[in-house]
Amino acid sequence: MAVKLPLSTAAVAAALCFIIAPPALADETGLADVHTMRREGAQLCFLDHFHYGSSAGQASERAAKAVAVRSWSGFVDLEYGSDWARYGRAHSKSLKCEKSTSGWGCFVEARPCK
Secondary structure, three states: OOOOOOHHHHHHHHHHHHHHOOOOOOOOOOHHHHOOEEEEOOEEEEOOOOEEEEOOOEOOHHHHHHHHHHHHHHHHHHHHOOOOOOHHHOEEEEEEEEEEOOEEEEEEEEEOEO
16 A cells, blocks of 8 residues: 655655755775876876877878777776776877878877866
8 A cells, every 4th residue: 555645744754855865976996096196187096007099091181089998988987987088188198190001090198087
């Protein structure tokens, strides 16, 4: 048998659920805490820990850059979570590309930030 609560009691109960509910967790693995970090502007960045990505055999330099950045982001996401994996937020970036007989390839390195 269902118990009917007066509207005001139901409203208070619903409000308490939102107040008491734990905050949504950021997408992090918790592994970032092993590295030394510092604030750089509005971001928190690894102090001296770089991550790397690469590509090879791409038809164009543009495609090779995109694949290398996705490689960097994918590994950072796997290791630390998507909060850290945005290449656009990374600091100390380096991106080097070259063309070989098999196509374009790039190598990227950067310090993750969130």
